[in-house]
Amino acid sequence: MDKMYQPAITLYSFSSDYITGKLSLEDCLKEARDMGFTAIELVASQMIPEYPYPSDEWIAYFKALVAKYDLEPLCYSAYIDMGIRSDRDLTDEEIFHSTLNDMLYARRLGFKFVRTQHAISPKVFQSMLPYCRQIGVKLAIEMHAPHNPEVPVWQEYLAIMDASDGQLGVVPDFGIFAEKPHELLLIQAVEDFGCRREIVDLVVDHFSQGLPQEELARHQLSEAEQKFAEEVYKNHGPARLDWLDRLVPHSFYMHGKYWYLKDEHDDSGVPYQRILHRLTELGYSGYIACEYEGHHFRDDIDVKDQLQKFARLLTS
Amino acid sequence: MGLQMRIVLRDILRKKSLKNYYLRGQVEGFQFEVFLANYRGHFLSTMEQLAVSIDDQPVPKKDILFCLNGKEFIVDDLKNQSNEFWNIAVPATIKVRKPGGLEKGTHKVGLTLVLRNPYLPKPGSSEPHSYIPINSSDEQFLELG
Structure with missing residues (x-):
């Protein structure tokens, strides 16, 4: 069976080098293209200087850059910043307006999609439908762990997508399929939180064998080790690849989330080979966006090497 | 210290930025x-x-100005600035009113800076308007040339 999905990248993957000033926006785009990615996601509040109202000059600058490197502007990523105001959470009306604003600027910048978050609420999400058609930008909600298609609010969202004629959709984040903790989480537990490496390995081993968490008690875990064990048990489990059957028809693109890859065959906690195989079976022909997030854990990892490994994982 | 977010990808207090x-x-x-x-x-x-x-002495709030996007804000007015965006790639300038300024040499600068992460409610919290903090505090010895 032929693979039909295509390799994109979220510029968020370059966070550490962009923020330290090592790479400019143009450098990020050039590297993305050189690695074989053909489309990009932009986290608007990360790279647009005058967010949420990018200037005419910046819009012209951005459009010239994506033309120069022959990249497709895929998604303008937004947040539901519910807590901006000091006195109260945003109202539905304010969330509607900020989402509409993001969609309008996404259109001007040439993006096809806006990615928002599940805090948008089913009511506001539904109300954006006529504006998707009017503006010519589709709106997708990111499905991020610990959410999944069985969470009640997601059943509402999926029903809204079913009736949206392809205008409203989802961006599944592969973190929802995390089966075991990734290597950087283990290193962080040891180096930053003072867990003993042998206990960290024991916890992971215990978990992987399907042994109950309570059985760890006899090993006299420290407070930090107990907390680590709780997180391992709470945040990981056998990947429910059947979720993809429900998600694929509404997926505008997907977030290939990962934290560390030893090589392009490694799954590092997220079972990529099985996910990609299933997507091929389902005939998924959209983009998968490389979303490297190791910078949340370590700043001494060779990011370029990590992105190249992911590009190979997708294309080999 | 409860759950908080701290992503330090570079120096918070910018080296060589201390001056009168x-x-x-x-x-x-x-x-x-x-x-x-x-x-x-x-x-x-x-x-x-x-x-x-500064040098372990707390600065009175009234003497602090937070300067960004060509504007200067007193501390108590920051809570009202919901349309003023702080770009991650741009440093803010903090001014401390102290007639005469600082002597040349090394000074210990302490900064307490905590924001709420406006899209990340505290997990399990039933309270509205309860968000995970972003800790952007720092303490450094900076050289005034």
């Missing part, structure tokens, strides 16, 4: 530059704590 500033030829105080410890920008109204100490 002038008001019509007189040294009015000192200033330094600060980057936000996060991966994206935020609106100034999400700032919940801003305090400064």
Whole structure:
């Protein structure tokens, strides 16, 4: 069976080098293209200087850059910043307006999609439908762990997508399929939180064998080790690849989330080979966006090497 | 210290940024530059704590100005700035009013800067308007040349 999905990248993957000033926006785009990615996601509040109202000059600058490197502007990523105001959470009306604003600027910048978050609420999400058609930008909600298609609010969202004629959709984040903790989480537990490496390995081993968490008690875990064990048990489990059957028809693109890859065959906690195989079976022909997030854990990892490994994982 | 977010991808207190500033030829105080410890920008109204100490002496709140986007804000007015965006790639300048300024040499600069992460409610919290903090505090010895 032929693979039909295509390799994109979220510029968020370059966070550490962009923020330290090592790479400019143009450098990020050039590297993305050189690695074989053909489309990009932009986290608007990360790279647009005058967010949420990018200037005419910046819009012209951005459009010239994506033309120069022959990249497709895929998604303008937004947040539901519910807590901006000091006195109260945003109202539905304010969330509607900020989402509409993001969609309008996404259109001007040439993006096809806006990615928002599940805090948008089913009511506001539904109300954006006529504006998707009017503006010519589709709106997708990111499905991020610990959410999944069985969470009640997601059943509402999926029903809204079913009736949206392809205008409203989802961006599944592969973190929802995390089966075991990734290597950087283990290193962080040891180096930053003072867990003993042998206990960290024991916890992971215990978990992987399907042994109950309570059985760890006899090993006299420290407070930090107990907390680590709780997180391992709470945040990981056998990947429910059947979720993809429900998600694929509404997926505008997907977030290939990962934290560390030893090589392009490694799954590092997220079972990529099985996910990609299933997507091929389902005939998924959209983009998968490389979303490297190791910078949340370590700043001494060779990011370029990590992105190249992911590009190979997708294309080999 | 509860659950908080701290993403330090570079120095928060910018090296070589400490200097005295002038008001019509007189040294009015000192200033330094600060980057936000996060991966994206935020609106100034999400700032919940801003305090400064110099050589272990706390600076009175009334003497602190937070300067960004060509504007200067007193600490108590930051909570109202929900349309003022702090770009992650741009440092803010913090001015401390102190006529005469600082002596040349090394000074210990302490910054307490805590924001609420406006899209990340505290897990399990049933309270509205309860968000995970972003800790962008720092303490460094900076050289005033």
